[in-house]
Amino acid sequence: MSTALRNRVAIVGVGETDYSRDSGRSEMMLALQAITAALADAGIAPSEVDGLMTWRVDNTSEAEIAANLGVKDLAWFGDINQAGNVGAALVAHASAAIVAGLANVIVIYRGMNGRSGARYGRGEVTGRRGQGGSAFTEPFGLLTPQHGLAMTARRRMHEFGTTSRQFGHVAVSEREHALRNPRATFYGKPLTIEDHQESRLVVDPFHLYDCCLETDGGGALVLVSAKRARDLRQPPALIRAAAQAGYAKERAFVDTAAASLAPRFWAQAGVAPSEVDVAQIYDHFAPFVVFALEDYGFVERGEGGPFVEAGGIRWDGGTLPVNTSGGHLSEAYLQGMNQLIEGVRQVRGQSTAQVADCHLSFVDTGIGTGAILLERAS
Amino acid sequence: MTTTHEPVGDRPPFPLPIPTEDNQPFWDALRERKQLIVQECEACSTLVHPPRPMCPECGAFEKTWRPMSGRGTVCSYVVTHQAIHPAYNGFTPFATVLVQLEEGPLVTTNLVDVSHDEVAIGMPVELVATELSDEITLPLFRRA
Numbered sequence A: 001m002s003t004a005l006r007n008r009v010a011i012v013g014v015g016e017t018d019y020s021r022d023s024g025r026s027e028m029m030l031a032l033q034a035i036t037a038a039l040a041d042a043g044i045a046p047s048e049v050d051g052l053m054t055w056r057v058d059n060t061s062e063a064e065i066a067a068n069l070g071v072k073d074l075a076w077f078g079d080i081n082q083a084g085n086v087g088a089a090l091v092a093h094a095s096a097a098i099v100a101g102l103a104n105v106i107v108i109y110r111g112m113n114g115r116s117g118a119r120y121g122r123g124e125v126t127g128r129r130g131q132g133g134s135a136f137t138e139p140f141g142l143l144t145p146q147h148g149l150a151m152t153a154r155r156r157m158h159e160f161g162t163t164s165r166q167f168g169h170v171a172v173s174e175r176e177h178a179l180r181n182p183r184a185t186f187y188g189k190p191l192t193i194e195d196h197q198e199s200r201l202v203v204d205p206f207h208l209y210d211c212c213l214e215t216d217g218g219g220a221l222v223l224v225s226a227k228r229a230r231d232l233r234q235p236p237a238l239i240r241a242a243a244q245a246g247y248a249k250e251r252a253f254v255d256t257a258a259a260s261l262a263p264r265f266w267a268q269a270g271v272a273p274s275e276v277d278v279a280q281i282y283d284h285f286a287p288f289v290v291f292a293l294e295d296y297g298f299v300e301r302g303e304g305g306p307f308v309e310a311g312g313i314r315w316d317g318g319t320l321p322v323n324t325s326g327g328h329l330s331e332a333y334l335q336g337m338n339q340l341i342e343g344v345r346q347v348r349g350q351s352t353a354q355v356a357d358c359h360l361s362f363v364d365t366g367i368g369t370g371a372i373l374l375e376r377a378s
Numbered sequence B: 001m002t003t004t005h006e007p008v009g010d011r012p013p014f015p016l017p018i019p020t021e022d023n024q025p026f027w028d029a030l031r032e033r034k035q036l037i038v039q040e041c042e043a044c045s046t047l048v049h050p051p052r053p054m055c056p057e058c059g060a061f062e063k064t065w066r067p068m069s070g071r072g073t074v075c076s077y078v079v080t081h082q083a084i085h086p087a088y089n090g091f092t093p094f095a096t097v098l099v100q101l102e103e104g105p106l107v108t109t110n111l112v113d114v115s116h117d118e119v120a121i122g123m124p125v126e127l128v129a130t131e132l133s134d135e136i137t138l139p140l141f142r143r144a
């Protein structure tokens, strides 16, 4: 496994807008406000940016962003196709470009009116109208991402005995973290297990509080070489590992892509899951936090439910605090961007639910299809 | 292109499949013979569903089509309660089921004459080829 990227690139700036249900601003404006905030955080002038990357599903173009920032020479750009799950893949691509000398200052950004604009929870937005592979799913009513994911969740519940109440402990743990985070959508709004269990079913087995928020907002990361990072404003978050995985081949509707990604990811990182201090895990749906804990090897298969039920992912007393800003369930849903930002904050020592003496900060950006490991610079 | 179709019988107006060169025989067999067929690799005999150009086990492009018995068991299911697409309006709660055929492949489908709260993993089911239009017959299932 290649270790060529290990700690040679750092995330040196993070920025975000406010999170709301109706931003009243364009997605371009949200992206640019986040990008300029991230650059200010890093202490790097916008004109120095020479690389821009975003999600394929983002509606802004790198060229338009560059024309606003006053970029002199856009040497590296690109987006990655799939859906919301490409955050780690973007970090991996950007890191490789910096190590290869193709660009020096790369900004990864996401600007989305995810509530007032195109809503990812709606079949009209995510449906493919019976085309391609959807010819075998949509005619039977699988019209949104949550439909297929709920199918996997049900099968795993059956095979491993995981319960809806255990998924509720994910939602409640994350809400506790959000209560410490003034930026969070659900700041000041406690949630109990009973609230979760009594909340309406959206797509059974998913209750309302298993589902992520829909958010208007923007976020951005600034990446430079580890060498350059030493002289900047913030403590650098070194990228110890960054990798992506296309899909899960072996057991459809059981495995997440982490089943194939995990061995290669931990080999690249050169550490064991047990050495990680804090994790951000893509929680479009709460059950997938449990499944990620299992498929990345933080716990054995079938132990994820009991682990979250025993408080294992809580900042207060857990052995692996997860989604310490509130995650997609309680902070905001920026398709992994807000979790990448929180992963950086943890190694900087700047989280509102700061894990003491945090050296290794893990971020999964969706169903095991990509992950990064950040390390505090010594 | 319209996003939904008119309801047929008691079916919600979900998108109809758009057949391609890679899967036309699958839809033809349902329409012409009310038969469920699955792509079989000519080189290594792997059953591949949904149909696709290549065999993921050995890389062969050559394939035949093998008729299935039509029997299987429920492997997983979801029940849509919230109408998160207009096609669901008036049709929730509604179960979508993943059936494992006795030959192995997984098929997404709906059960006829089974209420959403009766569906269970392990339930034995059998094919009911159900005509929706002149072009499309869907592979639905019922309790066996």
Ligand SMILES: [Zn+2]
Pocket (backbone or CB within 6 Å): B041, B042, B043, B044, B045, B046, B055, B056, B057, B058, B059, B060
């Ligand atoms: Zn083959």
